[in-house]
Amino acid sequence: MTDRDFFGSEAPNARNVAATVLVRVWEEAAYASLALDAELDRHPGLDRRDAALATELVYGVLRTAASLERSIGKHATGDRYRRKPFVRAHMLIAAYSIAFLERVPPFAAVSEAVSAIKSEAGTQVAGFANAVLRKVAGDVPARGTAPLAGSPAESAARMRLARAIADSPPAWLRKALAESLGSGDAAEAFLLADPIPAANLCLRSGRSREEWLVTLREAVPLAEVCAGSLSERCIIVRGAGDPERLPGAGRDWTVQEEGAQLIAMVVGAQPGDHVLDACAGRGGKTMLLAELVSPDGAVDAADRHPNKLARIVSPTVRDRFPIDWSVGSGGLERTYARVLVDAPCTGTGTLRRRPEIAERLGAADPERMAVVQLGIAARVASHLEPGGRMIYAVCSVLRAECEGVVDALAAYGLERCPFDTELGARLAEGGTSFRLLPHVHGTDGYFVASLRKV
């Protein structure tokens, strides 16, 4: 967490909170969602409207960055402003406000950016920002007052924003999404899915969802609290702030995205089973697997990072294996009837929550990750009993990391087979794999496949 923020003599407001978050995303490779939560926590005095505007600015700028840069680039010679992250942040925030925030008059967006840039970078840079942003404002159709909801002006503004979001990811990524998600406008619908997902809670075994819906609604009457539509353990909470402050946190439920819950569930682990979670990380899915095999089963957790494994605390997690599967099997000798390979990936399925990924990834990354994924899954396959089942999952939706890896696993004695849980069979419509998609299921994007050791 940086001590640096860019408020100068200004009180915290939506723009400078958003600028601080954007700079952390670019300079420290921070996740936008975490950096935003941290910034909003640091400024509890920010009113709800300002917090909502900061959120819109962060996600809006990250999702439309390339389009905003193009509109600025038409009037700025060179890209020197991009080398000063704070200047870049305020330029993009202003360009976004000018183009898409009908309620902010363009002259106000320009003058607020210019005064913030002046106090941080001096008069000369502020003069440059002023000249460029005025021209950017001149390119946008003149508008009067904010258009009424549902009016033609409002739908034109929405269309402009949708176009900018759909056109902003690099061309290779848009092409890979189109090839992976099928014909029509699926790739565009994927990119346009709700960018600010709600908190998802996963109830522990034995808790009644009906009762917890009531408890949580009473605790946060102004928030929206509803049942998840796919996972029977899931409760979705919108507008309640930090979910860890709600009753039952950590004891009766944990925060876990609904799609992640589904992946652990379709492993098909039953009470008494002994399963392997081969890429357990900090144990998000391990903990749900532990619930499913309780009371007398066990989960073994492996990951290349022992410090992640050390954070998994559950009496049902029997052994922790620090293993780099690309190199070998560490000290693991036994075989399993069921394993989960929740493989590292490009994370493209999480683009709505992490729009910054689009800028960080390169065209070669999906193939590079596919090599890693294949290496991991092939080695884990040697720890499957004959007839044993592997659930392979990634939070990517790109074909190379999905079907590409699963098809290549045939050479390692793994064949596709139908899911053996009612949930998996339903999601896969009787097939051997499925994608979860934000615009279809409301979850992050994932690919999940069921494989059997021949």
Ligand SMILES: C[S@@+](CC[C@H](N)C(=O)[O-])C[C@H]1O[C@@H](n2cnc3c(N)ncnc32)[C@H](O)[C@@H]1O
């Ligand atoms: C998608 S994350 C797993 C998330 C975790 N299952 C959860 O639900 O929280 C992928 C994990 O694979 C681990 N990993 C990456 N490369 C690996 C390798 N070669 N061998 C073992 N683990 C690896 C990473 O450390 C990371 O924790």
